[in-house]
Amino acid sequence: MIKTTVLADTTGESVEGIQLLLPAFYDLLFGGISFVLLLVLFWKYALPRAQQVLEKRTDAIQGGIARAQQQEQEASQLLRQYREQLADARGEAARIRTQAQAERDELVNQARTDAQVVSEQVKQQATASLAAERGRVVTDLRKEVGDLALELAGKVLGESLKDDAKAKAVIDRFITDLEKSVGKN
């Protein structure tokens, strides 16, 4: 039964093997309709749209790359700017520090000079007041010594020489000579 080429199909018609290669009109018709419909689908719809989206995607990717490159450029430019600013700032800081140091030195020197001046003044004043004091002390002492010498001489001579200007002058000269001899020693 398998080997026979004439078979009965379900409607009772007979089918020969060669008919497998002979197209039926209705199959041609529906196959043709399908083919044309699909051709139109791909021609008018699917392929143009796929192509469109492909191009858009290419654009987007290329645009993205261009944008990224631009941003990278901007970023590197910004970085350069920042670095320059940083270098400037460092220079500025160094300059300010140097200036500050100079100013500090100047201030210190000024203060030192001022202090020296003041100390000099104080010393001079002290010396002056010391000298004045000494002068006064010497005068007092001279007067005292004179009085004592007069008193002593008076006691020795038995008379008062207190108001005698001549005697006073003699005594003064004596004391001055004494001072001189003391100063020489």
Added chain:
Amino acid sequence: MGAILNSDQANVIAASSSEDGFSPPSIIEFFPPKLFEFGPDFLGQPMFAMTRINIIMLIMTTFLLVFFFTALRKPQLVPSGIQNLGEVFLDFVRVQISEEVLGHHAKRFNLLLTTMFFMIFAFNITGILPLMHIAASSVVAVPLILGLTSYFVFNYAGVKQHGLKGYLQMNLFPPGVPLPLYLLVTPIEAVSTFIFRPATLTIRLVANMIAGHMLLVLFYGGANYMLLVSDSFLLKPLGAFSYVAGFAFTLFEILVAFLQAYIFTLLTAVYISGAVSEEH
């Protein structure tokens, strides 16, 4: 095999050709009953009729229309889901077949190749789809339409590229052949290029689909008979094997459905490429 059959099995096999026994698949499968017909008969056929295979054709065409319409309705830059799928399929034909074979001619012929590929694949795959169970391309009309289209397109492209004289000369009198050999070469080339190409395209596809369907019907039909109809327990393991083999061949048929669509489209591209190529 006869040696290992016991009498029981031999009886069963003998019974299989009887009226209520196992009936093997036959080519009747490819001539399903006409659902309706009208018009006068022409060449022994009605002018217009329709079978379930024609309905399968229309269903698959509608499916492709709906699929690609949905996939590319609002194409996004970043594709997802069905759009991704649609683009992957379209790109496959464009890159792997059109551009691969045709190079800078690809744009002109991509439409035809894409249509061919998807139509053949969709019509092939119905061979394993539930409820359909027969390839829409297992009736010769479908491969024939595509084979003739391929034939006309590659010849038209060749004539357009080289002129009729140049194209015929290129195909029938390939250069570099010793003069007397043209007696042999020219008839061979004429037959192979202008007759065999569309015929082999058509027959390769239809024969693959017929054979695949026969195999599946044989294995599943056999499994059904041996497991459910036959009373012989000895046939049960064989029935199970038949079922497993049927399943394996179902998977194989998926591969064949794709492969035949690919081969048909690729060969068409190769024929077009040969027709439009500058060298020769």
